[in-house]
Amino acid sequence: GAGVSQSPRYKVAKRGQDVALRCDPISGHVSLFWYQQALGQGPEFLTYFQNEAQLDKSGLPSDRFFAERPEGSVSTLKIQRTQQEDSAVYLCASSLTARIGYEQYFGPGTRLTVT
């Protein structure tokens, strides 16, 4: 289909390992968002890209979290030296325009478990 795709769908990492999570947004979508969803909670904002520019990274929990979207399409969320509290579902969403408050379409998420 033409929806947002994410890989891997599941990732188990040992504490201290680095991980990289990939997001392929809907083709042509300008805006890309990363959210973190803890068990039983709603998603929480991490970071926002408009094309290749990262306009807001205020939601990233620590400097161990890094996101990039170098060509304005695919994005990667990297977590260095993973900790148990990083265990969560990481959701990517894209939006057609940069218009404020426009609809965001989500991928299936990557479930990260840190042991």
Added chain:
Amino acid sequence: GQQLNQSPQSMFIQEGEDVSMNCTSSSIFNTWLWYKQDPGEGPVLLIALYKAGELTSNGRLTAQFGITRKDSFLNISASIPSDVGIYFCAGDSSYKLIFGSGTRLLVRP
């Protein structure tokens, strides 16, 4: 920071019944979105609301954007088993979305 209060947290309903859930906020939003999330999947957009007072339908779903811009409700008519899942409201804070904590819907066949 901005918070959304979503209620009820969960509800059991009989198949065929109508369902209502709502969200309230201490802040004004310019957009309200309603999503449904199934286990192991990402949220799926159900309805988007852009104007205060707006009432929008999508099949058996109806949602309204409150006139004060601080609340929204979602109604599901004639519920069926596949309506089971978690429903989230979300309001825009500039470009990012603020989500409620979800309403878990369980349907008795």
